[in-house]
Amino acid sequence: xxxxxxxxxxxxxxxxxxxxxxxxxxxxxxxxxxxxxxxxxxxxxxxxxxxxxxxxxxxxxxxxxxxxxxxxxxxxxxxxxxxxxxxxxxxxxxxxxxxxxxxxxxxxxxxxxxxxxxxxxxxxxxxxxxxxxxxxxxxxxxxxxxxxxxxxxxxxxxxxxxxxxxxxxxxxxxxxxxxxxxxxxxxxxxxxxxxxxxxxxxxxxxxxxxxxxxxxxxxxxxxxxxxxxxxxxxxxxxxxxxxxxxxxxxxxxxxxxxxxxxxxxxxxxxxxxxxxxxxxxxxxxxxxxxxxxxxxxxxxxxxxxxxxxxxxxxxxxxxxxxxxxxxxxxxxxxxxxxxxxxxxxxxxxxxxxxxxxxxxxxxxxxxxxxxxxxxxxxxxxxxxxxxxxxxxxxxxxxxxxxxxxxxxxxxxxxxxxxxxxxxxxxxxxxxxxxxxxxxxxxx
Numbered sequence: 001x002x003x004x005x006x007x008x009x010x011x012x013x014x015x016x017x018x019x020x021x022x023x024x025x026x027x028x029x030x031x032x033x034x035x036x037x038x039x040x041x042x043x044x045x046x047x048x049x050x051x052x053x054x055x056x057x058x059x060x061x062x063x064x065x066x067x068x069x070x071x072x073x074x075x076x077x078x079x080x081x082x083x084x085x086x087x088x089x090x091x092x093x094x095x096x097x098x099x100x101x102x103x104x105x106x107x108x109x110x111x112x113x114x115x116x117x118x119x120x121x122x123x124x125x126x127x128x129x130x131x132x133x134x135x136x137x138x139x140x141x142x143x144x145x146x147x148x149x150x151x152x153x154x155x156x157x158x159x160x161x162x163x164x165x166x167x168x169x170x171x172x173x174x175x176x177x178x179x180x181x182x183x184x185x186x187x188x189x190x191x192x193x194x195x196x197x198x199x200x201x202x203x204x205x206x207x208x209x210x211x212x213x214x215x216x217x218x219x220x221x222x223x224x225x226x227x228x229x230x231x232x233x234x235x236x237x238x239x240x241x242x243x244x245x246x247x248x249x250x251x252x253x254x255x256x257x258x259x260x261x262x263x264x265x266x267x268x269x270x271x272x273x274x275x276x277x278x279x280x281x282x283x284x285x286x287x288x289x290x291x292x293x294x295x296x297x298x299x300x301x302x303x304x305x306x307x308x309x310x311x312x313x314x315x316x317x318x319x320x321x322x323x324x325x326x327x328x329x330x331x332x333x334x335x336x337x338x339x340x341x342x343x344x345x346x347x348x349x350x351x352x353x354x355x356x357x358x359x360x361x362x363x364x365x366x367x368x369x370x371x372x373x374x375x376x377x378x379x380x381x382x383x384x385x386x387x388x389x390x391x392x393x394x395x396x397x398x399x400x401x402x403x404x405x406x407x408x409x410x411x412x413x414x415x416x417x418x419x420x421x422x423x424x425x426x427x428x429x430x431x432x433x434x435x436x437x438x439x440x441x442x443x
Contacts, residue, residue: 005315006310006311006312006314006315007315007319009038009042009307009310009311009312009315010307010311010312010315010316012038013034013038013303013306013307013312016034016037016038017030017031017034017303017345018344020033020034021344021345021389027296027299027345027346027348027349028292028295028296028298028299028300029299030299031296031299031300031302031303031349032298032299032302032303034303034306035047035051035299035302035303035305035306036048036051036302038306038307038310039051039302039305039306039309042306042309042310043306043309043310047305047306047309050302050305050306050309051302051305054298054301054302054305055298055301055302057301058294058297058298058301061169062254063165063168063169063175063253063254064165064166064169064294064297065254065257066160066165066175066253066254066256066257067162067165067166067290067293067294068286068287068290069254069257069258069260069261070160070162070165070257070260070261071162071285071286071289071290072261072264072282072283072286073257073260073261073264075281075282075283075285075286076261076264076265076268076278076279076282077238077264077267077268078125079268079278079281079282085227085230085231086108086111086112086231086232086235087104087105087108087129087130088227088231089224089227089228089230089231089232090104090107090108090228091104091133092211092216092219092224092227093224093228094107095210095211095215095216096210096211096216097198097201097210098198098201098202098205098208098209098210099143099197099198099200099201099207099208099210100208100210100211101130101133101134101137101139101208101211102134102139102143102144102147102197102201102208103194103197103198105126105130105134105147105148105151106147106150106151106190106193106194106197107190107194108126108130108151109122109126109148109151109152109154109155109190110151110154110158110186110187110190111232111235111236111239112125112126112155112235113151113152113154113155113156113157113158113186114155114158114159114160114235114239114243122151122152122153122154122155123148123149123152123153123392123395123396124395124398124399126148126151126152127148127152127395127396127399127400128399130144130148131144131145131148131396131399131400131401131404132401134147134208135401135403135404137208137209137211138206138209139207139208139209140206140207140208141403141404141408141412142408142409142411142412143197143200143207143208143412144404144412145396145400145404145408145409145412145413146411146412146413146414146415146416147193147197147412147416148396149384149385149390149392149393149396149409149412149413149416150189150193150385150392150413150416150417150419150420151190151193152384152392152395152396153381153384153385153392154186154189154190154381156347156377156380156381156384157182157185157186157189157377157378157381158182158183158186158187159178159179159180159182159183159186159242159243160179160242160243160253160256160257160260161179161182161377162293163347163348163351163377163380164178164179164182164377165253166297166348166351166352167351167355167373167376167377168373170351170352170355171355171359171369171373173369173370173373174442175246175253176246176247176249176253176438176441176442177370177438177442178370178373178374178377179243179246179247179253180247180437180438180440180441180442181370181371181373181374181434181435181437181438182374182377182434183437184433184434184436184437185374185377185378185423185427185433185434188423188426188427188433189378189381189419189420189423192419192422192423193416193419196415196416196419234267234270234271237263238260238263238264238267241256241259241260241263242256242257242259242260242263243256245259247441247442265279293348296346296348296349296352297348297352300348300349300351300352300353301352303352303353304352304353304356307353308356313356313357316357317357317360317361320333320334320361321361321364327365327366327367330361330365331362331365331367331428334354334358334361334362335375335376335379335424337354338350338354338376338379338380338382338383339379339382339383339386341353341354341383342379342380342382342383342384342386343383343386343387343388343389343390344388344389345383345389346383346389346391347380347383347384350380350383351376351380354376358372358376359372359373368431368435370434370435370438371431371434371435374427374434375424375427375428375434378420378423378424378427379420379424381417381420381423382417382420382421385413385416385417385420386417387410390413392413393406393409393410393413396409397409
């Protein structure tokens with residue numbers, strides 16, 4: 001064992017973490033590997049028993065069972081192509097406006113995010129479905145890219161969200177309350193994106209022209225109404241089925257996830273798009289995604305255990321409180337730390353590493369725990385759009401046409417992650433945007 005000050009341990013562990021990520025190693029194995037190395041150096045062989053206990057704690061956690069169920073629901077809906085008809089209806093519904101297709105994309109993202117809760121599924125689906133259409137209508141490449149990245153990221157905030165499930169589990173907060181608390185902030189972000197598109201396209205009409213009068217007239221009002229109802233009602237029923245059972249106390253989040261998976265499967269049968277091949281592929285992808293998420297959780301919980309055990313948590317806490325910037329200054333520092341970490345780490349790693357440090361500070365400062373956790377969730381939206389490791393940027397890069405460069409995607413995302421910070425400021429100035437709905441829905 002090496003005897004070092006906690007401050008040196010903290011700097012060494014985070015510095016090694018960044019080195020491992022920049023070398024291109026997977027986050028889960030970087031976290032787990034560093035946990036073993038620093039655990040043996042700073043703690044000795046007894047750290048290995050702690051790893052076993054923490055890993056078993058993840059395996060034995062019933063709440064986390066909701067993760068594969070929600071992922072399976074998302075996979076089924078994506079492969080059933082139910083989203084195609086919904087986007088087509090919204091495209092004609094908003095097409096008469098400048099930037100109408102981009103607005104339709106944001107509305108579609110909000111609804112689709114409430115059905116999936118997975119960034120990859122949302123961004124890839126919208127990239128394949130909406131990006132070619134926007135480019136075909138002469139939309140600006142950067143605006144189109146930014147809309148898809150930002151809209152797709154809403155799925156991790158708007159319930160049912162896998163991130164909120166893990167956050168609730170780590171913070172000891174009811175997942176149902178977190179779901180309710182995140183609804184209005186998610187709608188605020190969605191509204192900010194729409195307002196930005198309207199203003200941007202009013203100033204620069206060439207960026208996103210409206211549909212021609214001839215094309216808009218090709219779909220009658222009656223047909224448009226039928227298209228909208230046919231494509232909109234099933235997803236709304238699915239959302240109501242999942243969230244309604246949670247908010248009314250009829251089912252736990254895990255049970256509600258099972259209900260959602262079943263309803264999604266029934267929808268594919270009702271739409272006559274069920275196939276055994278799609279079911280098989282959905283199960284395989286669910287297993288892959290769940291394994292990826294939970295192995296990160298295991299690596300992160302071991303890393304956090306060592307970090308806290310050798311005094312790193314106390315070192316960070318003393319540093320933040322020692323700056324002496326008061327309640328709100330401390331809050332800003334924590335949000336800045338989240339933003340910086342979001343440039344390099346996946347949200348799972350950020351949650352697992354920061355929660356044991358930030359939550360005691362927030363409690364000491366007198367912040368409402370539910371409000372604080374949801375503000376962290378809003379801030380973590382940034383981590384999907386900020387380079388160099390913004391996951392939404394990479395997901396879109398993987399499906400975007402060759403004419404869209406990586407620079408187009410990065411610059412297209414820039415104004416939207418500024419809008420995310422505006423949304424965070426609104427939630428800070430008006431805390432009822434987070435706390436009101438849970439007080440009404442969850443007793």
